Amino acid sequence: YNVAVFVSGKGSNLRSLFDNTDKNFVRIAAVVSNKKNCGAVDFANQNSIPVFFIAEKPDDEFIDYKTLTQKFYDLKIDLIVLAGFLKKIPDDFIDAFNKRIINIHPALLPKFGGKGMYGMNVHKAVFESKGKFSGATVHFVDKIFDHGEIIAQVKVDISDCRSPEEIALKVLEIEHNLLPSVVNNFSKKLY
């Protein structure tokens, strides 16, 4: 079961996918990044995972989504996972891989999602809402940010958190368990 992971940052979710998915079923076959230099790309290079740099407008270092689509057909990619990827996926690419693109969001969607709601912005909004719970959501990617059908969610009590940073740490721990388990289930056709 060939999985491609889209990243833009530190790559802790990529690392957790690499460490915690069942290697008898799942192969991290590609990493795609809109950034040349980030922790996730370093991790991919250290583990000899092919890396593709993506941009809407291609140049000699970045490829466009049309080229990536053909590469994914060649690599027989079964599932695409957005793990901290901060760019919007073009509609044509979503059509080409319908119901095979999933995203992890660091909050309990449908609340605290949408344009601009990524990384610490999310945890700041949750903190200011004085909510007792937060969590992580894995959902299918459709043409609206953080809108697709929810696949799985895990809740966490944040009433003892005194800052957005503390919430982010608690939620990241949840993410690192939730995302590999969802991918393992996909590889076993449980979804």
Ligand SMILES: N[C@@H]1O[C@H](COP(=O)(O)O)[C@@H](O)[C@H]1O
């Ligand atoms: N979209 C969000 O961005 C963060 C990425 O972290 P990392 O996987 O790059 O460490 C994670 O919290 C993810 O939910």
